[in-house]
Amino acid sequence: MPNIADYSCDDFRKWTVAIVNWKSLDWLNWQIKSLYEFNNPINFELIIFDGMFPKSELVELEFLCEPYKSFKNIKLLSWSTGDEKQSDFGSGNSIYHGSEHGDELTEILKIANSQYFLSNDPDYFWMIKDHLNFLEKFFIAGYGSVGAVNNYFDFVSIWAGAYRTEDIKGLSAAATWVTCSDCKKRFLVQGQDTGWQFRLKTQALPKFLFPQMIFNLPFKGPWSYPFDGGYNFYKAYHYEKLPIGLHFFRGQYPIEQTTAPLPDEWKIARQSYGKYFYDQCLNSDFNYKSCYIQPVG
Numbered sequence: 001m002p003n004i005a006d007y008s009c010d011d012f013r014k015w016t017v018a019i020v021n022w023k024s025l026d027w028l029n030w031q032i033k034s035l036y037e038f039n040n041p042i043n044f045e046l047i048i049f050d051g052m053f054p055k056s057e058l059v060e061l062e063f064l065c066e067p068y069k070s071f072k073n074i075k076l077l078s079w080s081t082g083d084e085k086q087s088d089f090g091s092g093n094s095i096y097h098g099s100e101h102g103d104e105l106t107e108i109l110k111i112a113n114s115q116y117f118l119s120n121d122p123d124y125f126w127m128i129k130d131h132l133n134f135l136e137k138f139f140i141a142g143y144g145s146v147g148a149v150n151n152y153f154d155f156v157s158i159w160a161g162a163y164r165t166e167d168i169k170g171l172s173a174a175a176t177w178v179t180c181s182d183c184k185k186r187f188l189v190q191g192q193d194t195g196w197q198f199r200l201k202t203q204a205l206p207k208f209l210f211p212q213m214i215f216n217l218p219f220k221g222p223w224s225y226p227f228d229g230g231y232n233f234y235k236a237y238h239y240e241k242l243p244i245g246l247h248f249f250r251g252q253y254p255i256e257q258t259t260a261p262l263p264d265e266w267k268i269a270r271q272s273y274g275k276y277f278y279d280q281c282l283n284s285d286f287n288y289k290s291c292y293i294q295p296v297g
Contacts, residue, residue, distance in 0.1 A: 144205025
């Protein structure tokens with residue numbers, strides 16, 4: 001069983017916001033700040049799983065969450081030594097950094113105590129205020145899931161996807177991997193990526209997908225755009241032509257050096273982008289109350 005640092009009162013909430021940390025502290029500083037300042041903390045619980053095993057970042061996460069513990073809606077999870085969940089990140093056994101991401105989302109889902117469940121990657125930034133209330137309007141209208149489009153499957157993406165908790169409770173979010181007998185590396189089974197059980201369970205329900213759009217960031221980080229070897233790139237998403245979110249895929253770190261410390265210039269860039277998206281929310285005149293979501297059927 002994972003360790004749990006529990007700063008909640010275990011009240012049933014409208015939302016569970018689920019985040020998996022992996023070398024994401026620079027992102028999470030702004031993610032947490034935006035979540036609490038631009039949404040009503042009464043309406044959600046925040047559950048963060050620290051995937052940095054065996055070198056935990058739980059102490060750092062507790063520091064980031066300290067200003068918000070008075071809301072009694074935070075749980076921090078981490079693997080214990082007995083779980084033997086040594087991550088394959090950078091070990092040569094995985095070609096994808098998210099090999100354990102789904103396992104950690106599954107553990108979050110097990111303890112989620114809410115009506116709705118939002119899986120939110122640390123590097124997916126919302127650009128509007130009250131995004132939780134905005135997403136709820138789609139469920140009220142009869143949709144079974146809502147979020148950024150996953151173009152591979154024409155479905156809600158795991159990096160920014162919302163579901164009714166009862167629809168996915170008890171499922172695994174883990175991807176399915178096989179190990180090559182020759183090279184001993186792990187490879188993802190086609191169609192069984194992180195969150196594939198969510199997709200199968202809710203595929204018969206109406207879904208609302210936020211499409212991708214062209215969005216030019218005001219400055220460049222230490223990454224090559226639009227992509228660098230297929231790993232470092234970003235995609236923006238919109239609702240009726242209004243930019244509402246942006247995803248820095250792969251968390252913007254050198255995929256071939258996943259065990260190495262982040263260079264200082266990368267940390268500075270992450271902080272700069274985090275501040276930029278915080279300001280986007282702060283200055284947004286978007287009002288979810290004025291949005292009319294056409295009821296399903």
